[in-house]
Amino acid sequence: MTEFGFIDSIVRRFAALPANGFEGIGDDCAILPLGDGTALLFTADLLTEGVHFLREATSARELGRKALAVNLSDVAAMGGRPVATLLSLALPEGVSEAWAQEFMEGYHELSERYGVALIGGDTTRSSAGITINVTALGRADEAHVKRRSDARPGDVIFVAGELGASGAGLRDILAGHYGTPLAAQHRNPAPQVEEGQWLGARREVHAMMDLSDGLASDIRHILDRSEVGAQVELTRIPVAEGADLQTAACGGEDYKLLLTADGTRAEALAAAYRERFGGPLYPVGRITTAHELVWLRNGTPETLDWHGFEHFKKR
Structure with a gap:
């Protein structure tokens, strides 16, 4: 199985369902026109320990910034302005509160720099390794969406x-x-x-x-x-x-x-x-x-x- 073969199979499986106004899979973000000449942009990315980062090689603060940065990059790639994110974390036993707080400091630093609100998410326990999921929302004039x-x-x-x-x-x-x-x-x-x-x-x-x-x-x-x-x-x-x-x-x-x-x-x-x-x-x-x-x-x-x-x- 290849990544894009799998994505193509998902597109085919869901093709008959109503789009409900969204322009979906195929770009860095999904697009929802708001009817006033502007659009909302939606993107999501995962970072998984052992695949996207090594904990011993990356500080918690750096990881917090990177988790947000890769999603802001998707919004930028569509010509949009990032406005909000949702953050979900799965943390294994042994991750300290100090590590978690440092991670959030890094996430906050970049959020503050670009004026991006954190509006929700989820936390849970992981049986093996850290997994981070960020959903970012952006806004753009429809004419500016690339x-x-x-x-x-x-x-x-x-x-x-x-x-x-x-x-x-x-x-x-x-x-x-x-x-x-x-x-x-x-x-x-x-x-x-x-x-x-x-x-x-x-x-x-x-x-x-x-x-x-x-x-x-x-x-x-x-x-x-x-x-x-x-x-x-x-x-x-x-x-x-x-x-x-x-x-x-x-x-x-x-x-x-x-x-x-x-x-x-x-x-x-x-x-x-x-x-x-x-x-x-x-x-x-x-x-x-x-x-x-x-x-x-x-x-x-x-x-x-x-x-x-x-x-x-x-x-």
């Missing part, structure tokens, strides 16, 4: 930051090197909340999502949903210091925004972004009509069987 399905041939593909630091940091952690700068970056993702809202308001931006599983996997979601292809130039992928090209393309958990924009307005968009945020949008390729992903090296096609993180793959 979907994976809106990429168009001729669009320039951008990433909003350097890639590979998180994947390289995970490699350090798995090798027992918990104190490296890259390991710290892996444990402390920074959701591009302001950037997502700004890009959502730009009409020349068509499709958008966040990079959670790696460029090599996540770009395919846009291609599949938009029924297009892409050419990605390997030499243009921005590789973070300490990472390598394959980790930048496949490592995952960078939580930078991936977007496509009108090719005739892409340079102006990148200039306006730099003026607003002080850093670049990196053009890494183009959307095509070919219905396939082609890797290029200095303009020449290169055959690479590169994929990002696969949740159900045996390791």
Whole structure:
């Protein structure tokens, strides 16, 4: 069983049920138009001990921040503003009250930074390991909501930051090197909340999502949903210091925004972004009509069987 095969089977099973006004599975968030030109956005993510984090390598405060950050990133990827969350925790025997309080301090820090209310959730006991589930709610003007399905041939593909630091940091952690700068970056993702809202308001931006599983996997979601292809130039992928090209393309958990924009307005968009945020949008390729992903090296096609993180793959 693959993750996306399982998701496809869920979509088919529930297809005949009423949508009740929701635009559901297929994007970073589900969308509920409110009828006044605005929409609510809903997303949920799990973090499971031993899969998403090692307790001995991650402080409770860092874990609290990360649990929220990955959900805020989903809202940002839709062009929305996060407004509230629900938090559910399953804690095993032996987790101290001090650990739980420190976790909530980290969660509160990021909630306070972005003005996000904690409005509910659940707590329970776990028989093995910590499990964290966060549901985040966002708001956006309907016209500003960005979907994976809106990429168009001729669009320039951008990433909003350097890639590979998180994947390289995970490699350090798995090798027992918990104190490296890259390991710290892996444990402390920074959701591009302001950037997502700004890009959502730009009409020349068509499709958008966040990079959670790696460029090599996540770009395919846009291609599949938009029924297009892409050419990605390997030499243009921005590789973070300490990472390598394959980790930048496949490592995952960078939580930078991936977007496509009108090719005739892409340079102006990148200039306006730099003026607003002080850093670049990196053009890494183009959307095509070919219905396939082609890797290029200095303009020449290169055959690479590169994929990002696969949740159900045996390791």
